[in-house]
Amino acid sequence: MIAVALLLALQDDLAVFKPEEQPRKMLHTYLLSECGKQFDARRKAVAELKTPEDVKKRQEMLRAKFIEALGGFPEKTPLNPKVVGTVKADGFRVEKVIYESRPDHHVTANFYIPEGKGPFPGVLVPCGHSDNGKAAEAYQRACILMAKNGLAVLCYDPIGQGERLQLLTPDGKAAIKGSTTEHTMAGIGALLVGWSCASYRIWDGIRSIDYLAGRSEVDPKRLGCTGNSGGGTLTAYLMALDDRIAAAAPSCYVTTLERLFATIGPQDAEQNITGQVAFGMEQTDYVTMRAPKPTLICTGTQDFFDIQGSWTTFREAKKIYGTMGHAERMDLIEYNDKHGFSKPRREAAMRWMRRWLLGVDDAPVEGDFPVFKDAELQCTPSGQVLADLKGKSVFDLNIERENQLREVRKSRSSAEVLARVRDLVGRVDAATTHETVSNVRWNGFDAALGSTITEPGIRLPSLLVAPGPDRRPVPVLVLAGEGKVQAARSDGPVKRWVEKGHFVQAMDLRGYGELSPGAKADPVGADWKEAFLGFHLNRSLVGQRAGDILSYIKGLGPNALKPGGILVGTGAAVPAVLHAAVLEDRFTEIVLEHGLVSWSSVVRAPFSHGQLANVVPGALAHYDLPDLAALLAPRKLTIKAPVDGEGKPVAQAELERAYARAREAYKAAGAEQNLVLEAAP
Numbered sequence: 001m002i003a004v005a006l007l008l009a010l011q012d013d014l015a016v017f018k019p020e021e022q023p024r025k026m027l028h029t030y031l032l033s034e035c036g037k038q039f040d041a042r043r044k045a046v047a048e049l050k051t052p053e054d055v056k057k058r059q060e061m062l063r064a065k066f067i068e069a070l071g072g073f074p075e076k077t078p079l080n081p082k083v084v085g086t087v088k089a090d091g092f093r094v095e096k097v098i099y100e101s102r103p104d105h106h107v108t109a110n111f112y113i114p115e116g117k118g119p120f121p122g123v124l125v126p127c128g129h130s131d132n133g134k135a136a137e138a139y140q141r142a143c144i145l146m147a148k149n150g151l152a153v154l155c156y157d158p159i160g161q162g163e164r165l166q167l168l169t170p171d172g173k174a175a176i177k178g179s180t181t182e183h184t185m186a187g188i189g190a191l192l193v194g195w196s197c198a199s200y201r202i203w204d205g206i207r208s209i210d211y212l213a214g215r216s217e218v219d220p221k222r223l224g225c226t227g228n229s230g231g232g233t234l235t236a237y238l239m240a241l242d243d244r245i246a247a248a249a250p251s252c253y254v255t256t257l258e259r260l261f262a263t264i265g266p267q268d269a270e271q272n273i274t275g276q277v278a279f280g281m282e283q284t285d286y287v288t289m290r291a292p293k294p295t296l297i298c299t300g301t302q303d304f305f306d307i308q309g310s311w312t313t314f315r316e317a318k319k320i321y322g323t324m325g326h327a328e329r330m331d332l333i334e335y336n337d338k339h340g341f342s343k344p345r346r347e348a349a350m351r352w353m354r355r356w357l358l359g360v361d362d363a364p365v366e367g368d369f370p371v372f373k374d375a376e377l378q379c380t381p382s383g384q385v386l387a388d389l390k391g392k393s394v395f396d397l398n399i400e401r402e403n404q405l406r407e408v409r410k411s412r413s414s415a416e417v418l419a420r421v422r423d424l425v426g427r428v429d430a431a432t433t434h435e436t437v438s439n440v441r442w443n444g445f446d447a448a449l450g451s452t453i454t455e456p457g458i459r460l461p462s463l464l465v466a467p468g469p470d471r472r473p474v475p476v477l478v479l480a481g482e483g484k485v486q487a488a489r490s491d492g493p494v495k496r497w498v499e500k501g502h503f504v505q506a507m508d509l510r511g512y513g514e515l516s517p518g519a520k521a522d523p524v525g526a527d528w529k530e531a532f533l534g535f536h537l538n539r540s541l542v543g544q545r546a547g548d549i550l551s552y553i554k555g556l557g558p559n560a561l562k563p564g565g566i567l568v569g570t571g572a573a574v575p576a577v578l579h580a581a582v583l584e585d586r587f588t589e590i591v592l593e594h595g596l597v598s599w600s601s602v603v604r605a606p607f608s609h610g611q612l613a614n615v616v617p618g619a620l621a622h623y624d625l626p627d628l629a630a631l632l633a634p635r636k637l638t639i640k641a642p643v644d645g646e647g648k649p650v651a652q653a654e655l656e657r658a659y660a661r662a663r664e665a666y667k668a669a670g671a672e673q674n675l676v677l678e679a680a681p
Contacts, residue, residue: 016449016450017461023461023515024515025517026457026510031537032533034539035261035536042280042282046316049323054323062289066240066281070196071193073206074203077103081211083095084096084098087372087377092114092147095111098380107157107204109155109208110156110379111153111212112147118217118219120151120219121152121219121223121358122224123225124156124227124238125155125226125227125231126230126235126238127158127161129180130161133157133161134377138228139155139231140371141369144371145366149364159201160186163384166386166606167185167395167607168387172382172384179230181268184524184612185523185606186200187268188524189399191617192599192603192620193618194620198272200394201234202234209223209225209238209242209244223244224246224352225248225249227250228252228345229340230253230270231341233270233271234270239286240286240287240290245290246293246356246357247294247353248294248295249349250295251349252300252305252339258312264304265533266536272536278537284316287313287330288317291320291324291329292325294330294352294356295330296333300335300338300342301334301335302337302338331352343366350366351363399603399604402603405621409621409627414630414631416622418582425546429455430551431453431555432454432456432555433452434451434555443495445465446465449463449464454555461508461513462484462508463484463506465505467503471501471502473563477507480493480513481572481573482570483512483514484506484507485514493591507552510544512572517530525611525612525613527541530613531613541576541614542615542616548576553586564589565586565587566588567584568591569593570595571595572614575596575625577592589635591638591640594640595639596642597625597626598644599616599624600624601658605644608647609645630666633666633669633671634674639676639678640678641679652677655677
């Protein structure tokens, strides 16, 4: 309790910002402003669409950008489908099926087949975030309703739900609590290897359409798709990317990114596409990319997905459909209830499919019929494909991809890696202003609190401490992932370097310390929403934070850091510090403490901790963190007590293996003694 009280007092003593300045909102406000510039640019581009040819050209451009952002699609491999059971009901039957969307990656699904003579129109129903996946009552009711009205329906379990948990405990239970958390955990590794959680989800959907279209009971030219919430997300993606979907009805998802970001903010990993805002793709474009195919937006007045955004999308889409000559194919239903695949939206989706797939424009209603128990729809004996079929999880697929990329990285030259790092950081301008806020005494030393503007909208607080009379000429810049207050504790790096006679500046990078969005101990980190916003802009937080460091140094002028400087990074700041060190050779010594050992270790840690903000999408196709360390030779580099993706200390042998390439580089430079690798005791 005494230690906590002292730390709180230290926070107050070293605070640069006043509470009314809302420093914790600074990064979020900045990113929203940057997104706003892109939204404005997109509106201008859409306003210039005057002809069907203009629309088609934009559709083709966005579809190509979308697929590129997903990392492309793999080749189609045999589905190896199996019908493992059948359940009969009033007016339809349900087949329990298993197929492989990728080799050894199994999908569990229920196929609802109407009574009577086919072939029937087929409808794909991706599930929202229900723990029991396809067995959730709302999805059963939607499927049964359509099957009773002449539509064959395939409803499948998404990863992390139903029978497709991707990480199990030894007793077969969920190792990661909550499907959205599992999706984001899987997405972290996927992003590093150039994919995303959406890449897996979309491919499951495309292969599910392959299965549906291949059934003899289904007419492959009359296919539809409808889903709610997370299933609405997948419906939106699939209807934009797969031309086979003739009619679509996404429910409780479509709004606009602009309104989403301004209200509840970005959601889990599958709902964030890398670079999406930067290349001009709004949620509206999921609708207009398929124009003029029939599309119904199903909404709830009280949904947490903002209804204003839904109507904004509808108005723009209606105009685009009109430009294409088919305004009647675009519609919206709003019902005054909350989030969910409620009866009014289920009925609206079913009627939409009947209109456009059956050619029957009527209004059947949903009666009171029974639904199945979860076990009746189960496709595997245990209820989990990984337990029974011993296939590959998405975490396994991430690791396989990283293994392939590791071989690719070996051929990357130093020049190629440097070019990628420069692209990541982007343009760096000199810090615009630096001001001293107050002079203070700290642990018996003269000190000053200050702030530096590294770019418009970003103002970084700092602590400058002057040593005693026995001073050394080399200054030290300390950047701690925990913030300058933690760095200034009695056992922290600020005191350690000041006592050695160095001038020490400790600065909070954006999103750290005083600027942290919050203190919630979330497994993906307090700054996860800001990380996703950065990905949308093609500006990772690692790149932004490295830019802060370089901007500050550039602002000091060309004669600063002579005869050199020492750059110290701790904790979560280590990846950004390492990137900055590679690009700023005036630092003659770099010290990295308690930081991430490698991105490869994150891919291999299904349940990582606080690593989303340290992700650089696609980086592992070009370099890993140890590859950057190799570029620092022959400068002094010390790596102390690193941790793996799970936050666990790395053993010395593992550390040596990870940095073998750096060892070789230092040896080649004749500076073996300048690389110190020191695992935690």
